[in-house]
Amino acid sequence: MCQILLIDDMQPVRHAIAATLRKAGHEVVETDDGNKGLEIVSKKQFDLVITDIMMPASDGTDVVYALKSAKAGPKVIAMSGGGAGIPAKEALQLSTSQADAVLKKPFTNEDLIETVSGLTSN
Amino acid sequence: MQKQSDQGYQALETILGDSPDLLKSLLEGSPDTISLSDARQPDLPLTYVNPSFCETTGYGSEEALGRNCRFLQGEDTNQDDVSIIRKAIAERLPVDVVLLNYKKSGEPFINALRMAPIFDKSGDLSAFLGIQRDITKERLRTERDLAQNRLEALGTASGALAHQLNNLLHPITSLISLHLPDIADPAIRKDLEVSLYSARQAADLSNNLLGLSRGKFHDSSDVTMLPDGLIRAVELVRLMLPPTITLETDFETPAKDLRVPISETLFAQVIINIVTNAAQATKNIGIIRIELSEFEDSRVRISIADNGPGIPKTLRDKVFTPFYSSKKEKNGSGLGLSVVLQIINKVGGNIIVSDGLIQPDGDGIGCMFTIDLQKIT
Numbered sequence: 001m002c003q004i005l006l007i008d009d010m011q012p013v014r015h016a017i018a019a020t021l022r023k024a025g026h027e028v029v030e031t032d033d034g035n036k037g038l039e040i041v042s043k044k045q046f047d048l049v050i051t052d053i054m055m056p057a058s059d060g061t062d063v064v065y066a067l068k069s070a071k072a073g074p075k076v077i078a079m080s081g082g083g084a085g086i087p088a089k090e091a092l093q094l095s096t097s098q099a100d101a102v103l104k105k106p107f108t109n110e111d112l113i114e115t116v117s118g119l120t121s122n
Numbered sequence: 123m124q125k126q127s128d129q130g131y132q133a134l135e136t137i138l139g140d141s142p143d144l145l146k147s148l149l150e151g152s153p154d155t156i157s158l159s160d161a162r163q164p165d166l167p168l169t170y171v172n173p174s175f176c177e178t179t180g181y182g183s184e185e186a187l188g189r190n191c192r193f194l195q196g197e198d199t200n201q202d203d204v205s206i207i208r209k210a211i212a213e214r215l216p217v218d219v220v221l222l223n224y225k226k227s228g229e230p231f232i233n234a235l236r237m238a239p240i241f242d243k244s245g246d247l248s249a250f251l252g253i254q255r256d257i258t259k260e261r262l263r264t265e266r267d268l269a270q271n272r273l274e275a276l277g278t279a280s281g282a283l284a285h286q287l288n289n290l291l292h293p294i295t296s297l298i299s300l301h302l303p304d305i306a307d308p309a310i311r312k313d314l315e316v317s318l319y320s321a322r323q324a325a326d327l328s329n330n331l332l333g334l335s336r337g338k339f340h341d342s343s344d345v346t347m348l349p350d351g352l353i354r355a356v357e358l359v360r361l362m363l364p365p366t367i368t369l370e371t372d373f374e375t376p377a378k379d380l381r382v383p384i385s386e387t388l389f390a391q392v393i394i395n396i397v398t399n400a401a402q403a404t405k406n407i408g409i410i411r412i413e414l415s416e417f418e419d420s421r422v423r424i425s426i427a428d429n430g431p432g433i434p435k436t437l438r439d440k441v442f443t444p445f446y447s448s449k450k451e452k453n454g455s456g457l458g459l460s461v462v463l464q465i466i467n468k469v470g471g472n473i474i475v476s477d478g479l480i481q482p483d484g485d486g487i488g489c490m491f492t493i494d495l496q497k498i499t
């Protein structure tokens with residue numbers, strides 16, 4: 001069982017991911033915005049942060065950067081929607097290279113659970 | 123400024139009066155084609171053509187002089203363009219027209235013609251001046267760039283669309299598959315399986331869109347991977363065709379990652395062009411079969427066959443000349459296949475036209491375009 005913070009601005013997507021994680025026995029805190037997410041992390045200990053990096057309102061790439069710059073932060077999974085036409089292409093590449101794992105949407109529940117347990121079991 | 127240029131003209135006239143050679147040097151050295159018709163003789167015969175005229179049209183001055191310039195026109199010259207010239211001549215007005223002309227060899231070219239009446243000192247019409255320029259190359263280039271931009275825009279738009287679709291589809295597939303195992307009633311489970319299946323199909327479709335956009339049409343790399351690049355191009359063209367067209371594909375290749383020396387954007391443009399032509403040929407209700415094969419160790423062949431009315435053997439070379447189009451369809455620019463051939467030739471490839479699929483009524487045979495490309499080893 002892990003403590004997971006989930007950041008995604010699309011409520012239905014977030015709901016589905018959280019439901020999948022909870023069913024697998026994890027404890028999930030949800031938020032829809034990168035800045036709120038960082039605030040939550042500063043107050044509570046998490047094993048893992050899963051964040052969308054392409055939220056129009058707040059930049060998920062900043063979240064990855066902030067968390068991975070800290071010394072003993074949680075593991076980070078970056079979720080990307082793929083596709084072209086997203087302006088912050090370099091930022092995106094940077095954050096995917098910094099994250100501990102990347103999940104490309106659309107991913108299956110099995111992909112999600114496998115990636116999470118791969119990062120948190122050892 | 124005004125004063126200076128007036129003075130310039132005066133100086134020019136003085137020099138011209140003194141040195142008739144100047145006019146000759148100007149005309150003979152001009153990269154533009156210059157022609158002069160005598161307005162005092164019936165049917166405006168040409169009385170002067172400069173060397174560039176002969177170079178551009180292929181006609182020697184002895185062949186051109188004494189004839190009306192309409193000998194440059196031909197089968198596919200648009201008569202509306204011609205009547206614009208006719209009207210300007212009747213009204214003694216200058217005119218700019220872009221029209222299709224033909225060289226002596228029969229090769230068509232786009233002629234940007236400027237025609238102007240010339241009046242003598244007493245104000246009488248003495249001649250018509252024609253300045254022509256062959257703008258075929260520029261047109262082809264513009265056309266190619268436009269098509270490329272359209273593809274890139276489509277790629278970007280489909281990427282954005284796919285991204286949104288994925289976000290909408292994720293909760294559907296994820297939540298149904300999450301809860302499906304807990305459903306005890308087999309009938310309900312069956313229903314949910316159907317909706318899960320449909321959502322997954324939609325996600326596949328969306329991923330195809332994404333594959334199209336995922337940088338593929340943006341890269342400047344001059345390499346296309348086959349069959350992947352072909353699969354993407356076919357997915358794209360499928361979206362452009364009415365569902366009444368049947369697309370059959372056979373991309374079975376001995377080797378998997380074939381590489382051909384052409385950027386994927388241009389490659390896609392070629393495929394889309396030929397396939398949409400084929401679809402039109404079948405009046406949008408036929409079969410188009412696309413096959414990929416390797417031959418002679420180092421070459422790759424992509425054939426696109428349709429079961430439309432076909433192209434008579436005598437006309438098969440003609441389809442690649444600019445502006446050739448079966449006259450019925452007025453919407454095409456007429457540049458399609460000539461651009462396609464140009465693109466393929468440029469990368470050292472070739473396109474051959476041959477017999478395609480048997481027509482639905484069994485009477486005739488459609489058309490097949492085979493693209494032959496060198497593969498990168």
Ligand SMILES: Cc1cc2nc3c(=O)[nH]c(=O)nc-3n(C[C@H](O)[C@H](O)[C@H](O)COP(=O)(O)O)c2cc1C
Pocket residue numbers: 157158159166190191192194195204205207208211221223233235237250251252253254
């Ligand atoms: C000086 C001059 C140059 C012309 N140059 C061209 C030309 O390059 N290409 C063309 O198609 N027509 C050209 N024309 C137009 C044709 O000669 C002719 O006037 C036109 O076809 C309209 O007349 P028609 O309807 O009797 O043929 C030129 C006409 C003049 C007077």
